[in-house]
Amino acid sequence: MADGKSSVDTGARDVVLLIGRLLLAWIFLHEGTSLALNFSGAIEMAAQYGLNVPLLVATIALQIGAGLSIAGGLLTRIGATALGLFCVATATLFHTNFSDQNELLHFEKDLAIAGGMFVLAAVGAGSLSIDRWLSERRK
Numbered sequence: 001m002a003d004g005k006s007s008v009d010t011g012a013r014d015v016v017l018l019i020g021r022l023l024l025a026w027i028f029l030h031e032g033t034s035l036a037l038n039f040s041g042a043i044e045m046a047a048q049y050g051l052n053v054p055l056l057v058a059t060i061a062l063q064i065g066a067g068l069s070i071a072g073g074l075l076t077r078i079g080a081t082a083l084g085l086f087c088v089a090t091a092t093l094f095h096t097n098f099s100d101q102n103e104l105l106h107f108e109k110d111l112a113i114a115g116g117m118f119v120l121a122a123v124g125a126g127s128l129s130i131d132r133w134l135s136e137r138r139k
Contacts, residue, residue, distance in 0.1 A: 010127075017126035018073075024116055025071035028083060032063030049094065062086060070120065073129020077121045084117030 035042040035056070046056040062082060069079030091110035097103040125131045 014126040014128045017120075017123070018128040020116070021070050021073060021076070021120065021125060021129075024080075024083075024113070024120065025067045027113070028063040028067035029071065032060050032067060035060045036064070059086075070125075073125035073131050074134075076125035076129060076131050080117040080121040084114040084121065087111070087114035087117065 042056055042060075043053060046053070051059075063086075066079035066083045066086075069075050070083070087110045091107045091114070095103045095107035095110060098107070
């Protein structure tokens with residue numbers, strides 16, 4: 001290979017990228033689905049934070065849509081960037097009471113997930129993705 005890496009290294013890299021994508025996507029797919037399945041409870045929770053129903057629906061759509069994007073590797077860079085920005089927003093809007101250890105932990109976790117999303121946006125989904133499959137079909 002031109003970069004000096006063997007196909008084994010590349011294959012392992014792509015498997016690791018796939019596993020990483022699935023792990024990153026899981027929390028958003030789980031949370032988005034949970035909110036959708038318990039929509040009345042989600043509305044009550046959102047109201048406690050001053051959020052309206054359209055914003056809640058957009059949040060659910062983002063979590064599920066971008067989560068599927070990342071899991072499947074379709075428009076991965078866009079999905080990862082969107083969820084990275086979402087995590088930065090949730091950290092800075094909802095988890096800033098640093099005197100509460102739980103809130104500090106959530107702030108740090110949101111930023112860590114955002115970092116992972118931005119790395120994924122930078123490197124892309126790898127060869128085990130719909131993105132790669134589509135690019136190969138165009139050739």
